[in-house]
Amino acid sequence: MNLTALIKKEAQDILENKIFLLVVVVQLFIILGTFGLAISTAMVNDPAVIDSYGVNSAFKVGLSKDLEQSALADDLESQKLELEYFNTTQEANKFLGTELVAVIGISSQGEVQVELDTSNVFYPVASTKISKAVDSFQLQRSLQSSGLNSEQINAIKEPVKLKIVKLEEDNAVNIAMDSSYFVEVMYGFIVPFILLLPFFLASNLVTDSIVGERERKTFEVLLMTPLSSSMVVIGKIIPVLSFSLIQSLAWILLLDLLQVPIFNTVLLMLILLSLGLGFIGVGILISILVDSTKEANSAITLVLVFATFILFVPLFIKSDIFQALFNFIPTVLMVKIASSPAINPEILFYLLPTILISILIFMVTVRSFRHERAIRL
Amino acid sequence: MNFITITRWEFKNTIQSRKFLLIFFLQISVLFLMLMVFNSFAQNMENNEALSITPSLSGFATLDVNDQGALFSKRLNSEVLNIENSTYQQAWNRLARGLTTGFYSVPPESVELVQNGDQVETVLYLDYRDPKRSVVQEEVNSTTRALSSALTTSYLESSRPQNATKPPGVTQTTSGESVPLQIIRKVMLAVLLFLPLFLFGNLIIDSLVGEKERKTGEILVAMPLTSADIIIGKSLAVVMIMALQVGMWMLILLAAGFSLKNPGFVYLMVVLTAIPLVGLTTIIAAYSKNYKEAGIGLTFAYVIISGILIIPLLGYISRQSFGANVSPMTLVMRIFSGEIIAPAEILLSLSFIVVFSLLSYGISVALFRRDDVVFGPRPGILRIILDLMGLKRHKNRSK
Numbered sequence: 064m065n066l067t068a069l070i071k072k073e074a075q076d077i078l079e080n081k082i083f084l085l086v087v088v089v090q091l092f093i094i095l096g097t098f099g100l101a102i103s104t105a106m107v108n109d110p111a112v113i114d115s116y117g118v119n120s121a122f123k124v125g126l127s128k129d130l131e132q133s134a135l136a137d138d139l140e141s142q143k144l145e146l147e148y149f150n151t152t153q154e155a156n157k158f159l160g161t162e163l164v165a166v167i168g169i170s171s172q173g174e175v176q177v178e179l180d181t182s183n184v185f186y187p188v189a190s191t192k193i194s195k196a197v198d199s200f201q202l203q204r205s206l207q208s209s210g211l212n213s214e215q216i217n218a219i220k221e222p223v224k225l226k227i228v229k230l231e232e233d234n235a236v237n238i239a240m241d242s243s244y245f246v247e248v249m250y251g252f253i254v255p256f257i258l259l260l261p262f263f264l265a266s267n268l269v270t271d272s273i274v275g276e277r278e279r280k281t282f283e284v285l286l287m288t289p290l291s292s293s294m295v296v297i298g299k300i301i302p303v304l305s306f307s308l309i310q311s312l313a314w315i316l317l318l319d320l321l322q323v324p325i326f327n328t329v330l331l332m333l334i335l336l337s338l339g340l341g342f343i344g345v346g347i348l349i350s351i352l353v354d355s356t357k358e359a360n361s362a363i364t365l366v367l368v369f370a371t372f373i374l375f376v377p378l379f380i381k382s383d384i385f386q387a388l389f390n391f392i393p394t395v396l397m398v399k400i401a402s403s404p405a406i407n408p409e410i411l412f413y414l415l416p417t418i419l420i421s422i423l424i425f426m427v428t429v430r431s432f433r434h435e436r437a438i439r440l
Numbered sequence: 441m442n443f444i445t446i447t448r449w450e451f452k453n454t455i456q457s458r459k460f461l462l463i464f465f466l467q468i469s470v471l472f473l474m475l476m477v478f479n480s481f482a483q484n485m486e487n488n489e490a491l492s493i494t495p496s497l498s499g500f501a502t503l504d505v506n507d508q509g510a511l512f513s514k515r516l517n518s519e520v521l522n523i524e525n526s527t528y529q530q531a532w533n534r535l536a537r538g539l540t541t542g543f544y545s546v547p548p549e550s551v552e553l554v555q556n557g558d559q560v561e562t563v564l565y566l567d568y569r570d571p572k573r574s575v576v577q578e579e580v581n582s583t584t585r586a587l588s589s590a591l592t593t594s595y596l597e598s599s600r601p602q603n604a605t606k607p608p609g610v611t612q613t614t615s616g617e618s619v620p621l622q623i624i625r626k627v628m629l630a631v632l633l634f635l636p637l638f639l640f641g642n643l644i645i646d647s648l649v650g651e652k653e654r655k656t657g658e659i660l661v662a663m664p665l666t667s668a669d670i671i672i673g674k675s676l677a678v679v680m681i682m683a684l685q686v687g688m689w690m691l692i693l694l695a696a697g698f699s700l701k702n703p704g705f706v707y708l709m710v711v712l713t714a715i716p717l718v719g720l721t722t723i724i725a726a727y728s729k730n731y732k733e734a735g736i737g738l739t740f741a742y743v744i745i746s747g748i749l750i751i752p753l754l755g756y757i758s759r760q761s762f763g764a765n766v767s768p769m770t771l772v773m774r775i776f777s778g779e780i781i782a783p784a785e786i787l788l789s790l791s792f793i794v795v796f797s798l799l800s801y802g803i804s805v806a807l808f809r810r811d812d813v814v815f816g817p818r819p820g821i822l823r824i825i826l827d828l829m830g831l832k833r834h835k836n837r838s839k
Contacts, residue, residue: 085736089743160616161760173608182616182757197610198589204607205596219595222554223588224561225581230535235568243578246571247520251500324571361463368470381519386498398500404569405538 066290069298077268077306087310090260094314097253098239098321105245110188112242114143122189123147125155125166135169138200142192152176164189167197175200236404239322249323250402252378255394257318258331258401259374261310262339263367266346268303270359273350292433296347304339311335327400334393334400334417341421342370344428351431393417442665446673450647451680460643464685467639471632471689475696478628498522501572502539503580504531507546511554512562515583516544520575535567542566542576557595622757629698630753630773633706636685637714638742641721644678645734648725648808657814667809671726671801675718682714701778709775712793713768717745719800726807729818766792803828 077083106112122144130136131148139146149155152168159166160180168176175197179190206216229235238246276282285295312332315325325331345366353359377389378398389395390413400406454460499522506528507513516523524531524540531543543565547553553560564580566573651657660670690707694700720741728734749769756764756773764770765785774781806828807813813824 081736085739089739170608175608175610177610177612179612179614180616181614181618182622184619184757186618201607201610202592208607209596209599211599215599218557218559219592219599221588222557222559222591222595223584224559225584226561226563227577228563228565230565230567231569236571238571238574241574243575246574247500250571358459361459361466365466365470368473372473381498389498402500402570402572403538404567407539 066294066298069285069288069290069295070301073272073299074302074306076272077302080268080271083264083268086264090257090264090310090314091317093260094257094317097257098249098323101245101248101253102240104248105240105242107185108187108244109242110142110191112240112245113185113188122185122192123163124189124193125149125152125158125163127152127155127168130167130169134203135167135175135196135200138196138203139167139193141199142196144189144192144196165193167193236324237322238324246402251398252375254318254323254325254401255378255397256375257314258311258335258397259338259394260314261307262335262342263370265303265307265339266342266349266363266367267360268306269299269343269346270350270353270363271356272299272303273347274353274356274359278356293429296429296432300340300343300347303343304336307339308332308335325401326404327406330400330406331397334397334414337414337418337421338393339421340425344421344424347428347432348424391416443669443673443676446665446670447676447680450674450677454643454677454681467636467685468688468692471635471692474632475693475698478624478632479696501541501570501575501579503576504534504540504543505546506531507544507550508548509546509551511550512544512546512583512587515587517579517583521579531565535565538567538569540567541570541572542580544580554591619757626773626777627750627753627757629693629700629776630769631750632693633686633689633710633772633776634713634749634769636682636689637710637717638746640678640682640685641717641738641742643681644675644718644721645725645728645731645738647674647678648722649728649731649734652728652814653730661814668801668805671722671804671808675715675722675801675804678718678721679711679714682718683711686710686714700776702775706772706776709768709772709789712790713749713772716793716796716800719797719804720745722804723800723807726804727813727818727821727824729816762788765789768793 106116123146124139124144125147126136126139126149128148128150136146147155147163149158152166155163155166155168156178159178160182164180164183164185166178170176177193177197179193180186183189202220206219209216211219273282276285286292290298312328315328315331318325346363349359349362349366353362374392374394377385377392377395380389382389396410396413396417399410498519500520502522502524503516504524504526505513505516506526513523513525524534526534526543528545531540531545534540535543545563545565547560547562550560562584564577566577651660661667665673686707690700690703694703700706721738724734724737724741728737749767752764752767753770753773755761756770762785765774765781765788768789771781771786771789774785807824812819819827
């Protein structure tokens with residue numbers, strides 16, 4: 064048996080493994096599910112997105128009848144809020160939290176009173192829209208009572224002007240939703256999560272392959288073939304690593320189809336290859352230490368829980384103390400690389416520890432594997 | 441009652457297994473880890489600091505700024521933006537090379553313009569080849585809006601005549617808990633409470649499929665026990681183990697400071713939910729030939745069951761509908777939140793548990809009574825469905 068034959072046999076084993084195929088399908092559902100979740104959460108958080116879809120019925124605001132056709136009502140309507148009038152604000156308050164997202168009134172002293180229901184799914188958008196409308200109303204009131212002339216009012220109204228110039232519009236990337244929330248959630252968490260999914264599976268596949276051989280008592284036969292221990296381990300790793308990289312590449316293409324363009328694929332593949340070596344290395348180390356597939360699965364689950372913690376928690380933490388350290392975390396690097404059309408070469412420096420640690424884990428693994436006693440036949 | 445003997449036997453064997461104990465305590469350690477994360481998420485969301493439900497990457501997008509007066513650049517969100525102070529030419533070169541997402545240009549005399557009460561015209565150049573353009577636009581937009589509003593207020597204050605009265609202000613009050621906080625506090629807590637039910641599904645697979653794989657099923661069937669005794673006995677042992685783990689988790693949650701009102705009622709509902717869940721797992725175990733098949737079936741079944749439990753719960757959070765109480769998870773969340781629950785809502789949840797239990801155990805027992813399902817050659821799923829519906833006749837074992 065030569066190395067190519069072993070690789071072929073291992074690849075065939077993986078492709079015939081029903082669970083592997085099932086997990087690939089499950090990953091597909093996870094990708095589509097998380098994408099859908101990002102779209103829907105962006106909708107409930109971004110007023111511009113909500114307006115573009117014309118979902119106004121979700122933002123019903125209760126007002127007292129005396130505010131009908133008032134300046135405040137005009138400002139609220141200009142924010143595309145649906146207004147419902149009641150005899151009094153007390154009456155409107157009864158529907159707050161069920162039919163109404165907010166109740167707005169003006170007290171006898173002229174104070175604007177806003178009561179908001181934070182438990183409403185659309186609260187973030189409703190709150191932003193109401194704030195804008197109330198601010199505009201207050202500004203008008205202040206300007207009217209200031210005694211300034213119209214020229215002065217115009218200067219005061221907008222002291223800072225922002226003009227936006229779109230560059231390279233002809234070469235613009237198409238994005239499923241041009242919303243900051245969607246872009247942050249998608250690139251800041253979902254993309255690294257999706258691209259790493261196949262590698263979480265890889266460590267399981269490799270333990271299944273090694274411990275499975277031992278359980279089926281076929282490992283002795285494999286070790287008797289004219290292949291060195293290093294070749295055996297490499298023969299087992301190459302198909303697993305290749306399948307994982309192919310899956311990640313397929314998910315990148317799928318994301319492109321979903322209009323979430325992924326940049327710098329080659330560099331991303333390099334990070335994934337390094338992480339893959341690390342994950343598979345840990346998988347082999349576990350295989351050497353355990354007695355059965357069940358034990359291996361429990362140990363792998365534990366390792367993956369901790370790996371998830373280390374890889375993904377830094378994406379959600381703001382910390383001045385640890386920021387310098389976070390820059391070396393592979394998922395943080397993946398976010399920057401996947402979302403930037405061009406990258407600063409200094410990012411390669413931050414990549415070095417990931418590559419070195421992974422190679423080190425891999426080398427320790429191959430060395431341990433070569434030590435025949437460690438296989439514990 | 442013969443099934444009690446089976447239950448006692450299975451329960452004792454599981455509890456005495458060292459590997460089970462290891463997994464049992466491993467799960468508890470994972471729970472501790474999750475509690476730490478959830479606690480800090482909830483706390484920081486309340487305080488509006490550090491952790492958020494959206495990623496908070498430092499320097500996510502790069503923005504070149506030319507603002508000699510530093511009036512605008514110091515107000516830009518440096519937690520999301522990597523701000524580079526550049527000249528017009530430098531910024532233009534970096535934009536051309538794709539090294540920055542945008543360039544924000546502020547007139548050099550901005551401070552003087554502000555002091556004179558004149559309008560400051562700023563320009564944001566956005567590279568549309570970069571998907572992060574919306575992030576930069578949003579950040580710059582909110583900074584200019586905030587500064588503009590602050591300047592307007594300041595101009596108004598200074599230009600207001602001494603005797604002029606200040607217009608009345610705005611008061612804002614809020615009621616209810618925000619959705620992200622509800623998700624972290626209530627949904628996650630409900631998920632944590634139900635987690636042991638999903639973690640121990642493999643015990644019933646081990647117990648039934650193991651008999652098939654070890655070829656000890658024949659001996660079990662030959663014993664003076666009915667198929668119902670075997671199925672109910674084995675299932676009851678697993679429900680008891682789940683009850684033990686749920687109890688432990690609840691104690692830990694209470695000790696960690698989580699607010700769980702009506703703990704007895706919560707415990708009862710979670711344990712009752714374990715009954716149909718184990719019943720469904722038993723159907724898969726009774727039909728599967730080996731662990732691999734059972735594993736695939738279990739994954740699919742648990743994804744569907746999780747959906748059945750969680751979707752109505754999320755639905756209840758957005759719209760407090762009566763129908764959402766069909767999921768015991770919704771009811772549990774409402775119980776530990778201290779909500780007033782109508783008897784009809786409790787009845788709806790209990791009916792779901794009873795109907796699912798009767799159906800799942802009925803099917804499991806019917807499957808286990810068939811020699812072809814237990815010992816092979818196993819018939820197809822369609823054939824079994826037709827048999828169960830009485831459309832085809834099949835001879836079962838007498839007991």
